[in-house]
Amino acid sequence: MTRIARTRLGKTKLPKRxxxxxxxxxxxxxxxxxxxxMSGLTIxxxxxxxxxxxxxxxTAQAWFVAPSFPGWATIPTRYSLAIARDYHIxxxxxxxxxxxxxxxxxxxxxxxRRDLFARAREWSPANVWLDIKAHLRFNFEPVEGKYNxxxxxxxxxxVFVLLPLMVFTGMAMxxxxxxxxxxxxxxxxxxxxxxxxxxxxxxxxxAFLIVHVLLVLVSGPIRQLRDxxxxxxxx
Amino acid sequence: MKRRNVLVGALAAFxxxxxxxxxxxxxxxxxxxxxxxxxxLHRALGFGRITMAPEFSPSEISPFFRGNGSLxxxxxxxxxxxxxxxxxWRLSVTGLVDNELSLSLADIRAxxxxxxxTRHDCVExxxxxxxxxxxQLSHVLEAAGVQDSARFAVFRCADTLGGSAYYESVDLDxxxxxxxxxxxxxxxxxxxxxxxxxxxxRIERQLGYKHAKYLTGIELVDSLTPIAGGKGGYWEDxxxxxxxxxx
Numbered sequence: 229m230t231r232i233a234r235t236r237l238g239k240t241k242l243p244k245r246x247x248x249x250x251x252x253x254x255x256x257x258x259x260x261x262x263x264x265x266m267s268g269l270t271i272x273x274x275x276x277x278x279x280x281x282x283x284x285x286x287t288a289q290a291w292f293v294a295p296s297f298p299g300w301a302t303i304p305t306r307y308s309l310a311i312a313r314d315y316h317i318x319x320x321x322x323x324x325x326x327x328x329x330x331x332x333x334x335x336x337x338x339x340x341r342r343d344l345f346a347r348a349r350e351w352s353p354a355n356v357w358l359d360i361k362a363h364l365r366f367n368f369e370p371v372e373g374k375y376n377x378x379x380x381x382x383x384x385x386x387v388f389v390l391l392p393l394m395v396f397t398g399m400a401m402x403x404x405x406x407x408x409x410x411x412x413x414x415x416x417x418x419x420x421x422x423x424x425x426x427x428x429x430x431x432x433x434x435a436f437l438i439v440h441v442l443l444v445l446v447s448g449p450i451r452q453l454r455d456x457x458x459x460x461x462x463x
Numbered sequence: 464m465k466r467r468n469v470l471v472g473a474l475a476a477f478x479x480x481x482x483x484x485x486x487x488x489x490x491x492x493x494x495x496x497x498x499x500x501x502x503x504l505h506r507a508l509g510f511g512r513i514t515m516a517p518e519f520s521p522s523e524i525s526p527f528f529r530g531n532g533s534l535x536x537x538x539x540x541x542x543x544x545x546x547x548x549x550x551x552w553r554l555s556v557t558g559l560v561d562n563e564l565s566l567s568l569a570d571i572r573a574x575x576x577x578x579x580x581t582r583h584d585c586v587e588x589x590x591x592x593x594x595x596x597x598x599q600l601s602h603v604l605e606a607a608g609v610q611d612s613a614r615f616a617v618f619r620c621a622d623t624l625g626g627s628a629y630y631e632s633v634d635l636d637x638x639x640x641x642x643x644x645x646x647x648x649x650x651x652x653x654x655x656x657x658x659x660x661x662x663x664x665r666i667e668r669q670l671g672y673k674h675a676k677y678l679t680g681i682e683l684v685d686s687l688t689p690i691a692g693g694k695g696g697y698w699e700d701x702x703x704x705x706x707x708x709x710x
Binding site: 272282285303305311315320321404413419 | 475478481482485494497498500501502506512514515516517523525529582585588589591592669670702704705707708709710
């Protein structure tokens with residue numbers, strides 16, 4: 229379903245492949261996620277042990293000890309928890325509010341319903357298997373609509389699960405925020421559990437980012453990047 | 464240049480830009496603005512309530528309460544005070560108050576007490592749960608009569624780190640908060656030296672470095688700029704930690 233708008237001069241304005249709101253959010257989010265991840269690695273270096281439950285401070289209580297992340301992967305390069313937190317505090321707001329704005333725009337302009345949500349028939353094992361086989365042949369063209377089922381699962385998983393989990397587990401870790409919404413850290417099973425989930429989701433996002441960038445590189449990177457900037461033309 | 468080298472070069476340029484940006488005054492202003500936004504959201508999302516840090520049941524208390532930062536005060540005066548069981552320790556209340564106070568531990572124990580089991584969150588990321596007992600700071604402030612011009616409570620401490628005296632400060636919103644207590648007991652026992660004996664602050668809606676240990680004085684001021692490095696606390700001055708530590 230494409231909408232064809234007419235300009236005042238009566239010329240047909242072809243619909244864009246990506247809406248302006250999607251493009252702005254895509255790049256704001258990309259920058260935010262990279263800065264939050266790299267400053268997050270510095271924060272992880274400050275205390276590398278992860279725990280479940282409300283509290284924990286010793287190795288014996290830890291379920292995981294993260295590696296010490298090297299300077300080239302962290303913001304700032306030299307170890308400074310204070311500066312890393314500065315970046316995290318600023319970009320947490322950019323990240324959270326831009327995600328909220330994108331979700332509202334995608335709800336209003338129909339992107340969510342039209343492109344991101346899968347129809348019941350797309351969930352059939354036969355369709356999913358067909359799509360897996362197509363991906364293995366490096367054929368990423370959807371049979372119908374904008375995205376195939378694997379793309380819908382990945383994009384929806386990131387937009388509706390991983391990114392909101394990053395926001396909410398982050399909020400659950402702030403003592404000032406927790407005093408306002410104590411139920412939030414309870415949902416995650418306590419502050420240290422929220423911290424562990426925050427860490428796991430951060431790496432799940434990086435896994436998505438790597439696959440996402442690789443798939444862009446093998447599917448016409450110049451066109452893909454251009455369309456995510458100018459909007460491109462819808463088919 | 465190969466694509467990989469381009470990527471590595473771009474990453475290096477990006478990281479070095481981040482390193483430099485963090486020193487600029489524009490970035491400092493953005494960080495200050497972001498801190499105010501977080502604080503505003505923390506208050507606004509309480510929808511008019513006085514937001515309270517969660518309190519736990521006795522079964523959830525950590526078996527041992529980790530100490531961090533200063534774990535002792537290496538002065539003769541402190542050794543002597545410790546040997547005396549802190550019987551002669553005084554807590555002064557000074558600055559923009561109508562009646563300056565000098566309270567003994569007995570005075571502090573004679574005030575109405577609050578006991579709370581709360582979680583202590585270190586800026587590094589770890590947490591421990593303990594039971595704290597002491598008078599609410601608001602009772603002490605009411606006895607001293609805080610003047611209208613006061614905006615911050617500054618906590619003076621006996622310990623030094625790297626040659627500088629430890630201190631901290633909060634706004635009057637946190638100073639008068641019901642869970643802000645002057646703790647003299649941890650888990651029903653007199654406060655251990657490790658955790659700030661004989662007195663430490665509990666500022667439950669903020670991170671651990673705000674909870675000043677080895678407390679000797681509370682000073683009411685209208686500005687933090689003239690004090691030490693001017694940023695309102697030891698770690699704020701020394702390492703640039705955020706003054707609002709509710710994030």
